[in-house]
Amino acid sequence: MASIARRPDGTYRPRYRDATGKEHARHFKRKVDAQRWLDEVTASIVTGQYVDPAAGKITFRSFFDDWSQRQVWAAGTVTHMNLVARSVTFADVPLKAVRGSHVEAWVKAMHTDGLAPLTIANRFTAVRTIFRAAVRDRRITSDPTADVSRPPKKPSSREQHIEVPTLEDVSKLLAVTDPRMRAYVGVCAFGGLRLGEASAVRVDAIDFLKRTLRVERQVQYKPGFGAEVKDPKHGSKREVFIADELAEMLARHIAEHGTSAEGWLFYNGAGRPLPPSTVDSWWQRTVKAAGVAGLHIHGLRHFYASGLIAAGCDVVTVQRALGHARPSLTLDVYSHLWPTAEDRTRKASAAMLRDVLARSADSLRTEVVS
Structure with missing residues (x-):
């Protein structure tokens, strides 16, 4: 009527x-x-x-709080989306009053704060998802991000930088680290495991005869619950072809330090896998002692990837070794790749490990003589 x-x-x-x-x-x-x-x-x-004119009076923050409770998300996605929702500069603006200019100002603020292009692009995509949900829910008639150019995910060639430790850096880390964590450095630097994946290595995941390491789980921090063991991120379950020297390092670790009752290689006093906070504390002490303070533990994964690439491994080989869901993700991070096979992957890792161990041995002999 x-x-x-x-x-x-x-x-x-x-x-x-x-x-x-x-x-x-x-x-x-x-x-x-x-x-x-x-x-x-x-x-x-x-x-x-x-759309009811009154529906858009709800603020961005209030809509997200209500909408997010109905979403079925993995723990990592929950953390990411909450972080993004807290980061916007228009959280308390009514949905119907948010304009493209608000979004542009937020994107510019992130750039000014020095956030990486990929981080900015991912946050923008998350906010666009929220606004599109508001449109579907008949809260607003249109998405204010629709006319805003999506930020590029890749930095320019001048901005792009991957933190890759040198052979000397990894040698120093192995020399100064806690003996119980030497194999931890090994699986990250010579197996390409992420922090959470390395913390979740169990003895039954290692096939010493075939020289393989199965990545089947990860340790992840869940707000309000602490560390928990769960499946690795999508597409990350994989079998890593390890060098003979890494297999020997793992065998030596088990012989000297044992495993927990459940078979974890790296565990705390309660017999549970090391939580991220414990690993971070150990890592900060280790990089300081090695004289490479500021190096992130993820740099060991880059070290592994760069070694494979330098040895001629193709993009698919590197993708599978790192557990990337798609080759495009590997190409987003690493540039020049060449054809190879599994044995060359193992050979490349072995060459890196032998060089690092030789440098470590030379360093120890020099200290003894002096």
Whole structure:
């Protein structure tokens, strides 16, 4: 039901009722403007595009808090989305009042703060997902990010930088680290495991005869629950072809330090896998002692990848060794790749490990002589 009434003051008052029976009205000086508004509303109702004007009064923050509770997300996605929602500069702005300029200012602020292009692009995508959900939920008529250019994921050639430790750096790390964590450095630097994957290595995942290491799980921090063991990120389950020297390092670790009752190689006093906080504390002490403070443990994974690439491994080989879901992800991080096979992957890792061990032995002999 819709109508237009002329008021005593000469203005026109169009009104209509929505599907719930709620009445809506506005005032215009000209009847033609009142009729245009009423026609637009009627058309949106007929086409199923109608949005209650009051629905968009909810703030971005409030909508996200409500909407996110209904989503089925992995723990990592929950953490990421909550971080993104807290980072926007328009969290307390009503949804219907958010403009493309708000989004552009937020993107510019992240760039000014020095965030990596990939981080900015991922956060932008997350916010676009939230606004599109608001459109589907009939909270707003359009997505304010639609007219904003998506930030590039890749930095320019001048900005792009991958933190890759040198052979000397890895040699120093092996020399100064806690003996119980030497094999931890090994599986990261010569097996390409992520921190959480290395923490979740069990003895039954190692095939010493075939010289393989199965990556089947990871340790991840879950807010409010602490560390938990779960499946690795999508596409990351894999079998790593390890060098003879790494297999020997792991065997020596088991012989000298044992495993937990459940078979974990790296565990705490309770027999559980090392939580990320414990690993981070150990790592900070280790890089400081090695004189490479500031090096992130993920740099060991880059060290492994760069060694494979330098030895001529093709993109698919490196992708599988690192547990990337798609070759494109590998190419996003690493550039020049050449054809290879499994034996060359193992050979490349062996060559790196032998060189590092030789440097470590030379360093120890020099210290003894002096």
